[in-house]
Amino acid sequence: MIDHTPVQSRIRIWDLPTRLFHIAFACCVAGAIVSAKVGGAWMDWHVRLGIAALALLTFRIIWGFIGPRYARFSQFVCGPVSVWNYILTMSKPAKKIPGHNPLGALSVLAMLAVIGVQAVSGLFANDDILTQGPFAQFVSDATSSFMTGVHQLNETFVFIVIALHLLAILVYTLKGQKLIGPMMHGDIAADRLPASTAPARDDLRIRMCALALITALTFVAWWLIQLAANAGASFN
Numbered sequence: 001m002i003d004h005t006p007v008q009s010r011i012r013i014w015d016l017p018t019r020l021f022h023i024a025f026a027c028c029v030a031g032a033i034v035s036a037k038v039g040g041a042w043m044d045w046h047v048r049l050g051i052a053a054l055a056l057l058t059f060r061i062i063w064g065f066i067g068p069r070y071a072r073f074s075q076f077v078c079g080p081v082s083v084w085n086y087i088l089t090m091s092k093p094a095k096k097i098p099g100h101n102p103l104g105a106l107s108v109l110a111m112l113a114v115i116g117v118q119a120v121s122g123l124f125a126n127d128d129i130l131t132q133g134p135f136a137q138f139v140s141d142a143t144s145s146f147m148t149g150v151h152q153l154n155e156t157f158v159f160i161v162i163a164l165h166l167l168a169i170l171v172y173t174l175k176g177q178k179l180i181g182p183m184m185h186g187d188i189a190a191d192r193l194p195a196s197t198a199p200a201r202d203d204l205r206i207r208m209c210a211l212a213l214i215t216a217l218t219f220v221a222w223w224l225i226q227l228a229a230n231a232g233a234s235f236n
Contacts, residue, residue, distance in 0.1 A: 010187035013098055015202040017210030018071045021060050022183055028053040029115060029162070043131040047122070047228050051134070054119035055221040057112060059214055066209070068200040070099035077109065078102050098188070098197045107165055114157045121151040123224070134227035 032049040086102040124147035126132030
């Protein structure tokens with residue numbers, strides 16, 4: 001559904017770097033999953049997309065400390081008591097919260113943690129046939145086998161957090177709370193937020209800072225991809 005709220009009555013909550021991260025991260029994770037399930041020559045793409053996802057995840061963690069206010073962990077991460085109190089009041093009219101609500105914050109942390117474990121373990125994993133992570137060649141067989149086991153076991157948790165994330169989006173959408181739109185264009189109607197809500201910075205300086213960070217991480221990701229490609233266990 002198109003949001004016809006006048007531009008002047010909206011408040012910028014999600015900055016452009018955070019929005020682009022969200023889209024790119026979802027594409028990389030989805031692509032890594034699909035390529036792994038297809039297998040064969042697509043495993044090269046599984047490695048590349050997994051490394052790209054790790055670079056993006058690293059960006060989001062750093063951005064959680066230096067980014068605009070609603071992207072920062074200090075703005076939305078809260079304790080278990082706050083999460084529980086929020087759950088108890090979910091049946092009541094939705095409280096106006098800029099950025100992530102306590103459950104959304106928990107979802108973000110779970111997603112970063114679980115996919116982080118998957119991506120890092122993948123750096124050391126190998127299938128004993130044709131594919132291995134960039135660092136598998138530098139560790140013992142026992143270490144690589146252990147990390148491969150972690151990578152395989154953690155896959156279940158990856159599917160769980162993704163399913164819960166999608167379910168939460170569906171539930172909030174059915175309740176009339178728009179989550180997808182604001183993450184695409186960055187704005188939320190002012191009447192859905194507390195009167196004192198300040199907009200997030202999303203100016204050229206913020207965007208150039210994000211560009212510098214992701215450029216540096218891209219070089220690291222490219223180095224890891226080349227390291228994996230030259231390890232001698234690839235279809236290339």
